[in-house]
Structures are given as structure tokens and as C-alpha cells.
Amino acid sequence: MGAPQHDVASGRASDRAYAVLRRDIVEWRLEPGTVLGEVEQAERIGVSRTPLREALARLVADGLARQQRGRGVVVSEVSLDHLDDLFELRRALETTAARAAARAADRGPEEFDALAGAFLAAADSPAPAQDLDRVREHYFELSGRLDALIDGAAANPYLAQALRQLRVHLERIRRLARDDLPRLRASAREHAAIARAVAAGEPDVAAAATEVHLFHSLAHIAATAQPAAPPAAPPPAVHVPGQRAAPA
Amino acid sequence: MGAPQHDVASGRASDRAYAVLRRDIVEWRLEPGTVLGEVEQAERIGVSRTPLREALARLVADGLARQQRGRGVVVSEVSLDHLDDLFELRRALETTAARAAARAADRGPEEFDALAGAFLAAADSPAPAQDLDRVREHYFELSGRLDALIDGAAANPYLAQALRQLRVHLERIRRLARDDLPRLRASAREHAAIARAVAAGEPDVAAAATEVHLFHSLAHIAATAQPAAPPAAPPPAVHVPGQRAAPA
DNA sequence: GAGCGCCCTTCTGTATACAGAATCGACGCG
């Protein structure tokens, strides 16, 4: 995401705790079902229980965690079973946003045009496969910029909020899929189509291009996703949540 | 809303504070721009600052309040300017939900049929104008049941969450409009059409009926809404918060 | 040997106490 994201070193301890926990959940360092003990996480992050509690409340509000009866909060489950639900909502929101942005694009379509060009350039660049990480990073940055641009052009705070909340879940579940160079390039072209349609002020085309992209995106994720552990470090190490050996 | 809503007398003080504040904001007892001082509200509600703080965080997450730099949290602004934005999102979400519900209606369309009948009965009942409050209450209860039924049939937790958050804002802004008996009856018939389409398992029809209802609903609110103070007690009394009246 | 009940431990939920920051008012200066 090219967007600034929440800074992990932000001023308030409450924000820090939220940012850390959110990042760890999205990046699957905290797996679904993990109990987020207050004292435990407070010590780990380095804040007191009060701001951590606030962070947990925000997490629950986001849907990244849920409150168990008496047992505190646990990281909410997410699996490929939710893919269709997630994309059903995503389709509703993003087509609406694309339509609204296209309607409002009479002022300043240049940015969308420029972004479309950047997407096409990224799609056609002869990047070797070894730079997959760089390509992916660049692609995500462009995607984030397009999202932000559409959000801004749509100028609908309620829609923007709904999209923001959706994207957290999307990013979490997307880590289950393994993207490759061909998919990234195809995705870049799909994004370019969206950007061009918005720049042209064509709401229906923008919505259609968005649907096309979402269809392919969903198909790719469903095809390449692994059912369980996501990052490239499945077997060993970390155990972030577990107990600390040293007594208090 | 016929839905259980949040009980104001719930167990945890945090929930109590949230329920009270949310109710006061939605019912316009706390007007937009009101500063929610922590000590002030904590004393008013009868809880300590800690749970109240948690409640404020949830309010901010809901979008009912926003956090000002250093100045604490204030009740978020809402005006008729947001009507179009709100209904743009509402259209996206509710048509999607209606479609999903209609697709899943092969199991148990009886409830939707029954609800459609109840709507039609309410629309045709010869209630005198003096019972407007009763009629309105009955209508809202039926609407809430239909919403809940659709949410359940759609079986999409992400969509349900987005709808839940939207409905809070909807209820707040709806208090600006003054409904009358003809509108309530027409609305009941529109709801009946939605329920019947869902029961029939016709996604497109259900979505179309939803769009029809939203169009009329928006038109009515825009036509009858007053720009500023909502409840039937504008001039005297309460002054729940500190002083306002002075624009920023 | 298995089921049940009791006690202990641990955790959440709440309240209070403390430190830093920002704001508002007043005073003095230009």
C-alpha cells in the first residue's frame, strides 16, 4: 500500500499498540484464534494496559479480532471460505467508487491518465523474474495510489470508510495467495483500464473495468491460495504470542 | 429499529457508556460539534473515565465522532449535504444484500412472504392520523425485521458489518425528515415488494425493488427535511452539553 | 476408574492517581 498506513512509531501509545497489532494480524504473525492477553501484549509492545485496551477495542471494531465471552479478545478467523463474501462486498463498493470517480473526473483527469500510463509501463517493463519483490512492491504502490485517487475523486466519506475497513481484510486474506509476474502484469493492465475509464469520465466503463479486475483477482487468489499458513516462514521460529520463558 | 439495539443497561460500564452516547448522538440530544469532554460525560453517565474512553473510541470508529487534535473528541457533523453520499453507499450495499438474499432464498422464503404480508396489512390498515406514532413504530419494527432477515439470508458478515455501520448514520440523518402517513404506507408497500422479490428468489427484481424504495426514500427525506434541528423540542430546555451556538 | 465439585490462579473490568500538553485569559509592549 502506497498510502501512509499507520505509523508504528506514532505519538500516542494507543496508536502504536494498534498499529503493531494490526500489522501483526494482517501479516499473519498473529494467527487466527490467538488470544490477545492484555498483560502479555502490553509487555510485548511496551505500553501499559490502558492504551492497549483501546487498541484492542479498535481491532474488534475493525473486525480483525472478536471478543470472546470472558476470555478476552482473539484474532478473528479468516479463511478462503470468506473469499466470496469479501469480494461480493468489494465489488459493490469499488464499482460504486469507480462510478463516482468517473462522474467527478471532469476536474483533473490528468492524474488518472498519468497513473494509467504508469500501470502500462509497469506491465510492459522487462523486469526479470528475480526482481519479483521489487515488481510487486511497485505494483502495490501504484495500486494504492489509484485507490487513493479514486477515493478522493469519489469524495464520499462514508464510502471511503467502508472501503478502508474492507481493505484491511482484503490485505489479510491476500497474503494467502501467491502472486507471480504474469498475474502482476495482467493486474497492472486491468488497473490501467480502470484509470483510463475514470479519466475519460465514463462511469459505466469504469465500473465494468473494475468488475473485470475483481473477477480475475478473485479467480487468481482462489486458484493459487494455500489453505493455511501464509508467509514464507511457516515451520520454525517465532511463536510471537506464546509464553515468555523468563518469569516476571 | 426492531432489532434489539444496544441495551442501555448492559452489564459492562463500557457498553453502557457507548449505548448512552450513541443514543444521544443519534437522537440529536448531542448535536454535531459538541465536545465530548471525558470527565463531563463520565460524570453524566455515571462511569469512570476508563470505560468512557473506550466508548469514545468506538464512537470514533463508527464515525459518529471524530478526534480533534488535542481537543478531545467531538460529535461528527452531519447535514443534508451528506444525504447523497449516504444513499450512494446505501444503494450499493442494500442492492447487494437483496441480491444475495434472493439467491439464498430457496431455503425458507416463508418468512419473507409473511413479512411481505405484514407490510401490506400495515399499508392498508385504516389507522387514523392521530396514531401516527404507533404506525411509525410498527413500520420501523417491520423494517428492522426485514433488514435482519435480509442480512441473515445474505449470510455475508462483511456486508452485514458495513450495513450496520451505515444504518447508524442513516438513522441519525433520518431524524431530520418528517414522515407522514402517506409516506409510511407507500414505504410499506415498497418494502413488501422487496420482501416478495426475495421470497421469489429473484435477485434482479429484489435489487430493483430496493432501488425503487431508496429512490423514493431519498426523495422524501430531501423534500421534507429541515436543515437544522431535528426533534420536536427545538427551542427550550435541555442543553445537554456545555454551551454551543458560537460557530467555530 | 470416572464423574463431579471445590479451590486456587489468572485474567478482565473498573477506578483512581499522576504527568505532559494544549488552550484560554490576561498582561505588557509596540
Next chain:
DNA sequence: CGCGTCGATTCTGTATACAGAAGGGCGCTC
């Protein structure tokens, strides 16, 4: 007479201390 600046006051943000409740483990009983 207006503006900048300084100070007191109030507020938020954070940490800690305390009480109630739930869970798990153990022993007792059947």
C-alpha cells in the same frame, strides 16, 4: 488600540492499583 507573549488552568494520555469473575487443576466421592 492591536498584537504578541507569558502564565495558570484544564484537559487528555498513561500508568498503576484493586475487585469481581471465569477457568483450570486437583482431590474427593461414588
